[in-house]
Amino acid sequence: MNMKPIYLDHAATTPTAPEVVQAMLPYLEGTYGNASSLHSFGREAKTAVETARGRIASFMNARPEEIVFTSGGTESDNFIIKGIALSRKDRGNHIITSSIEHHAVLETCGFLRKQGFSVSFLPVDSNGLVNPDDVKKAITNKTILITVMHGNNEIGTIEPVAEIGSIAREHGVAFHTDAVQTFGHVPIDVDELKVDCLSASAHKLHGPKGVGLAYIRTGTKITPLLHGGDQEKRRRASTLNVPGIVGFGRAVDLAGTEMHAESSRQSALRDRLMEGLLAEINDTRINGHPIRRLPNNANLSFAFVEGEGLLLSLDMEGIAVSTGSACTSSSLEPSHVLSAIGVPVELAHGSLRFTLGRDTTREDIERVLRVMPGIVHRLRAMSPLARKGAIS
Amino acid sequence: MNMKPIYLDHAATTPTAPEVVQAMLPYLEGTYGNASSLHSFGREAKTAVETARGRIASFMNARPEEIVFTSGGTESDNFIIKGIALSRKDRGNHIITSSIEHHAVLETCGFLRKQGFSVSFLPVDSNGLVNPDDVKKAITNKTILITVMHGNNEIGTIEPVAEIGSIAREHGVAFHTDAVQTFGHVPIDVDELKVDCLSASAHKLHGPKGVGLAYIRTGTKITPLLHGGDQEKRRRASTLNVPGIVGFGRAVDLAGTEMHAESSRQSALRDRLMEGLLAEINDTRINGHPIRRLPNNANLSFAFVEGEGLLLSLDMEGIAVSTGSACTSSSLEPSHVLSAIGVPVELAHGSLRFTLGRDTTREDIERVLRVMPGIVHRLRAMSPLARKGAIS
Amino acid sequence: MRQTGPYNEKVMDHFRNPRNAGELENPSGIGTAGNPVCGDIMEISIRIEDEVIKDIRFRTFGCGAAIATSSMVTELVKNKTIDEALAVSNRAVAEALGGLPPVKMHCSVLAEEALRSAIDDFRRRQGKP
Amino acid sequence: MRQTGPYNEKVMDHFRNPRNAGELENPSGIGTAGNPVCGDIMEISIRIEDEVIKDIRFRTFGCGAAIATSSMVTELVKNKTIDEALAVSNRAVAEALGGLPPVKMHCSVLAEEALRSAIDDFRRRQGKP
Numbered sequence A, B: 001m002n003m004k005p006i007y008l009d010h011a012a013t014t015p016t017a018p019e020v021v022q023a024m025l026p027y028l029e030g031t032y033g034n035a036s037s038l039h040s041f042g043r044e045a046k047t048a049v050e051t052a053r054g055r056i057a058s059f060m061n062a063r064p065e066e067i068v069f070t071s072g073g074t075e076s077d078n079f080i081i082k083g084i085a086l087s088r089k090d091r092g093n094h095i096i097t098s099s100i101e102h103h104a105v106l107e108t109c110g111f112l113r114k115q116g117f118s119v120s121f122l123p124v125d126s127n128g129l130v131n132p133d134d135v136k137k138a139i140t141n142k143t144i145l146i147t148v149m150h151g152n153n154e155i156g157t158i159e160p161v162a163e164i165g166s167i168a169r170e171h172g173v174a175f176h177t178d179a180v181q182t183f184g185h186v187p188i189d190v191d192e193l194k195v196d197c198l199s200a201s202a203h204k205l206h207g208p209k210g211v212g213l214a215y216i217r218t219g220t221k222i223t224p225l226l227h228g229g230d231q232e233k234r235r236r237a238s239t240l241n242v243p244g245i246v247g248f249g250r251a252v253d254l255a256g257t258e259m260h261a262e263s264s265r266q267s268a269l270r271d272r273l274m275e276g277l278l279a280e281i282n283d284t285r286i287n288g289h290p291i292r293r294l295p296n297n298a299n300l301s302f303a304f305v306e307g308e309g310l311l312l313s314l315d316m317e318g319i320a321v322s323t324g325s326a327c328t329s330s331s332l333e334p335s336h337v338l339s340a341i342g343v344p345v346e347l348a349h350g351s352l353r354f355t356l357g358r359d360t361t362r363e364d365i366e367r368v369l370r371v372m373p374g375i376v377h378r379l380r381a382m383s384p385l386a387r388k389g390a391i392s
Numbered sequence C, D: 001m002r003q004t005g006p007y008n009e010k011v012m013d014h015f016r017n018p019r020n021a022g023e024l025e026n027p028s029g030i031g032t033a034g035n036p037v038c039g040d041i042m043e044i045s046i047r048i049e050d051e052v053i054k055d056i057r058f059r060t061f062g063c064g065a066a067i068a069t070s071s072m073v074t075e076l077v078k079n080k081t082i083d084e085a086l087a088v089s090n091r092a093v094a095e096a097l098g099g100l101p102p103v104k105m106h107c108s109v110l111a112e113e114a115l116r117s118a119i120d121d122f123r124r125r126q127g128k129p
């Protein structure tokens, strides 16, 4: 098999853009100072960090001092959720979230529950949408934090964040959104979204792995997760990852330039993929919202077969996809997101996520459409669930 | 001023070695998969991570599964100290540490104190050594954790970690050491050191910024700091920083090859620097242990002058040094480490840390020795503290 | 054994080219194990003559390891006596495949169970316990 | 103003080439502010003729900003009347330097204090309140 590999797992991580690598190299090679040092080596590093911070802030309509650099989306989620919970625990102990959050949010909420907080996990409709009315009804006088994601990493549904933000403001409750999947892919304006805090991760938008950000609106008190030195105005200690932050800045620049064009290009290809698969393969369904969804996300369930077999078969063809979110792809349980939108368990087991990127071409999609039917057919022929008549 | 810049602040951060950058590039450019993904992109990434983990483990005589990759020394310290404290809080609430720890340890202990833990900060002698007898005396039946650093980041003193480890074992108390300054600079064997947990940070040994490790001995229960996906056997969630980890692995390889030779080369240069400064400049003292110290660390106090003025004057000559640890170099208080070893406050204000590295040459040291006396003299001439007779 | 994925080459070979996939017409016994909710279900049909498994087929809904263990178990017991077949443990199946990742060992248990269940079905049809 | 370090070029210029550093012989007044424990101490000596500061010198133990503000305050008040000098606020010193980092604003306060203290000393020697 000597065909060009086709990477359709951009929601797991994206290729680092060549422009980003170029931007990072000087800070890996020559300009290696510690951004906290007073001497010229340190000052050069600091200037680079502050330039990146300024650009990223303006990209999301925030102020530079509202951006705290972290090691990624998970740290941002943990920092914000635990940090707000701890700093507000005198006011209440109730947190509202949705049942389709990323594990970085769900497990953090689970941890806080063990520490004495109480957590409401709101249901979603069959398209994966949280109902803002449910949020309103869940608020009690103990509620200190609402955390609802911007775009779902599995099914791509984009949540009504601004509406939830209005409700949070009316009730004086802090509001966080996990924007790891949307940042750099759809426009983000923290004022329009009415969020107090937001998480993002550079490697999801062609930036480097190991760097992310927490947006913390001015005036929002938060307890640090990493205690230590004075970095990041004492909100996050540790030597700044200068090359990573510079790369993140460059990736955001690229997103600023390309996002609109890429979003329509990718969603057209994505639609072709979904329609083609539906047309060619019986007993297939699309998961997630038909319209309010990430431009690069397609999630489909193929009845009677199991996702890992599909994934391995595609991998043998050089095509990389995912069965669930990457971090749970070795788990045996079906996706909590597919369960939440009511996909029957057997069907959930037969689901694949295709996520496109900057490097995805029309030919890539056509090749997937050529090989998928055969793969599904072969596995269905082996499956005890497939009634003969049902096999496409 | 067109002279070659001289970097003598390796304790703040080190230049990333060219070999390390070379090793990272393929993982920034082509092999960009998420190490949790099942497809070939993910598996290549995973293989690279596991190769690095194996090498790093054997470098410190640990098992691969005892290494958890983190974002740096601060995260490792926070993870281990909070994680052990939380997981053992049913057994007791007492933590023992020293008064000369890095802020990443001190502030974390301070945070835990606010959460209801009690912390003993042990004194050190005038060379900066913790007395193992003091540790023994401080242990109560509530003690759950002892954390004492391996090598001090300001004065370079190397603590009697193995002796403290024996005491911790006798009493069934978990023992952590912050080895951020020693890792890759002096030999480390977790069995000889008798530690249960250890922190290290790649950028202190010519590796990249933004990656570190927590060593967690098999059988040591620990609550995660970053909750989320299943990475790192559920001890630390978040997409693995593949290029960073690969770079860390390469840096450890280099340390394995060069450490012994570099340690004697650097300590000879360091001794020449200390002796030269003492001989040329009156009213100067050396801080830290005369023998048990990091091979690359010189810390001196120059009476009657203030450190920042010295630092800026050296910076004007292209020479980078530090007044305290980098992360506190913008603080007004004198170093807590110098206070703890009994340096009078005025003298503490006039202290500089010179830390050498792989790239430091004999000529660099000679140039420092040529310019330092004039700089001190000039500032002393301006100082109201210097009695005329005392000015060198 | 070389790992080219989550699985070694031998597992991948059985996943790619499964032996004895399908269903026997008029089998002497059929057995199943697992359930679709857990994401794994195996069905084994056998033809037995003189206490010997003369022919065997499997159908599996499940991950790569589930398909490979099904394939392997059919190879291991084909042309064996029932007693010999019953002596094939789940470990033996996993070992014949050159090992399975720890999280996938349950697949080999399912393969053993499906086989036993097919043999039980055969005995039941014969009126034996 | 361009920042080439923790400080802008003007601050660095006064740090590199401080104006009026030293001590006057037989001054009309001497004042100090700060203390070495905090890491900053300034000493200002003045020669006053006809209520005008004819000459002024400083000695400072402290950070770059402390040295630069000392230097700047001496420039600002030299050849001014005492009343004019007393009207020079710490903000004015900082502004004349093109700004100071927030953590260093206290240095400009010390400079103002040292000057006032030297003027007080002069008054005391004159027997005035």
Ligand SMILES: Cc1ncc(COP(=O)(O)O)c(C=O)c1O
Binding pocket: A011, A012, A071, A072, A073, A074, A075, A077, A102, A104, A149, A151, A152, A153, A178, A179, A180, A181, A201, A203, A212, A327, B237, B238, B239
């Ligand atoms: C929605 C969402 N939140 C959080 C994360 C965690 O980000 P990271 O892996 O960079 O820590 C991810 C990706 O894995 C994600 O998709």
Ligand SMILES: Cc1ncc(COP(=O)(O)O)c(C=O)c1O
Binding pocket: A237, A238, A239, B011, B012, B071, B072, B073, B074, B075, B077, B102, B104, B149, B151, B152, B153, B178, B179, B180, B181, B201, B203, B212, B327
């Ligand atoms: C002893 C010690 N511990 C912890 C740290 C923190 O490491 P990092 O900055 O990589 O988080 C440092 C360095 O800053 C250190 O010297």
